[in-house]
Amino acid sequence: MDEARARDVLDAAGVLPGPARDARLLALGENAVFAAGDLVVKVGRDAELLDRARRELAVALWLADAGVPAVRAAGDTALLVEGHPVTVWHRLADSVRPAEPRDLAELLRVVHALPAPSFPLPARDLLGGVERWLRLAGDAIDPADAAYLRERRDAFAVTAAALTPHLPPGPIHGDALPRNVHVGPDGPVLVDLETFSADLREHDLVVMALSRDRYGLPAEAYDAFTEAYGWDVRSWEGGAVLRGARETASCAWVAQHAPSNPKALAEFERRVASLRDGDETVRWYPF
Helix, strand or coil, X not given: CCHHHHHHHHHXXXXXXXXXXXXXEEEECCEEEEEECCEEEEEECCHHHHHHHHHXXXXXXXXXXXXXXXXXXXXXCCEEECCEEEEEEECXXXXXXXXXXXXXXXXXXXXXXXXXXXXXXXXXXXXXXXXXXXXHHHHHXXXXXXXXXXXXXXXXXXXXXXXXXCCCCEXXXXXXXXXXXXXXXXXXXXXXXXXXXXXXXXXXXXXXXXXXXXXXXXXXXXXXXHXXXXXXXXXXXXXXXXXHHHHHHHHHHHHCCCCCCHHHHHHHHHHHHHHXXXXXXXCCCCC
């Protein structure tokens, strides 16, 4: 789904007070995210994401009831428009500063203290999107690389299922990165709630450990994160397993953009090569 297709869906949805052509594109990944006036609209890449969109709305309402600082839904229904899920959200006030790892840690402590909601949350199926992302990549990637990632996915799925957690399992954000925190006039809030799950709390913590090791997060920023949260997941023997699973998923996620973006293909190939070589020092770049 490119921007033009997403705008066509946005126009057909009829959820904005003005024309879709005037909406500002904020992001284009698994969702195209548009802003117009006081609203933000998310257009999902395909119909397979409809159930996830519905669950994200339920999560937003649950967090609002619990008083957790998070983005608020502007409706309780996910629409399916021309094969794409569409959800509408209240637009947040402009940020006052970039989110820092410490901000994320403080929000995670709040989320990790929550009991389970009244509706079911799925397990954190970290590797569940790999097949779909590889399918979307199609012939743009080397079939041998796709086969390698499938084998790696299957191996990590088995080892991750056998882990003994250090923290009590429960609700997690599922994609715990500073980019999913918005710092407005009233302080930090969580955004992008679509990966909320009920699983090992360590899933939320290994993301920042990987950011330190692969994406160039300074050690002092990571230390601020662990200090604010109160524990370093790297001290847990299962941390390497969850890291490996997330690396696998991260490679496949980039692959879906390869057919239309040469930079995505280059990043995908860099990541796969580093995994094949077992080189944990190779720098990855956010995409």
